[in-house]
Amino acid sequence: MNEDQVVFSYIEGHESCGLQVGDKVRVTHQIEPHGWDPGWGPDMDEYIGKTGEITGDDSEYGFILWFFHEGEECEFYFPFQALEKIRDPKKSKKSQTFLNL
Numbered sequence: 001m002n003e004d005q006v007v008f009s010y011i012e013g014h015e016s017c018g019l020q021v022g023d024k025v026r027v028t029h030q031i032e033p034h035g036w037d038p039g040w041g042p043d044m045d046e047y048i049g050k051t052g053e054i055t056g057d058d059s060e061y062g063f064i065l066w067f068f069h070e071g072e073e074c075e076f077y078f079p080f081q082a083l084e085k086i087r088d089p090k091k092s093k094k095s096q097t098f099l100n101l
Contacts, residue, residue, distance in 0.1 A: 010079070011059045017080040019063060023054045024086040027065070031081050038062065038077050047076065051086055 019025065027047045030040050038061055047067060055075065056064030062077040 014059045014062070014080050019054060019057075019080060019083060019085060021054050021057055024051055024088075025054060025063075025065065025083040026051050026086055027078060027082055028084050029082055031079055041076075044076055044078070047078075 027044075027050055029048060030045065032040075046069075047065075050067060050069075052065035052067045054063045055066045058064070058077070062079045063083065064075050065078050065083075067074045067076075
């Protein structure tokens with residue numbers, strides 16, 4: 001696969017992953033760039049296991065996550081492969097109740 005194909009593959013995955021601005025997500029692990037342009041910076045490691053809110057979306061650079069960390073606001077681009085959506089238990093409960101009727 002050439003570089004353009006790798007970038008296209010990342011963008012295609014990003015656009016079809018189901019995440020969107022406003023979602024709460026957990027950073028699960030570090031990834032290798034493979035089509036994701038910014039690359040993983042060393043400061044990003046401390047956010048593995050933490051939950052943030054998606055505040056922006058750029059299919060080439062990733063999702064912008066907002067964190068409040070050590071008294072400061074921080075934003076980083078994260079690739080979709082490193083994110084896990086946090087389900088809203090209130091929404092899940094409503095859906096489940098509706099389905100049980």
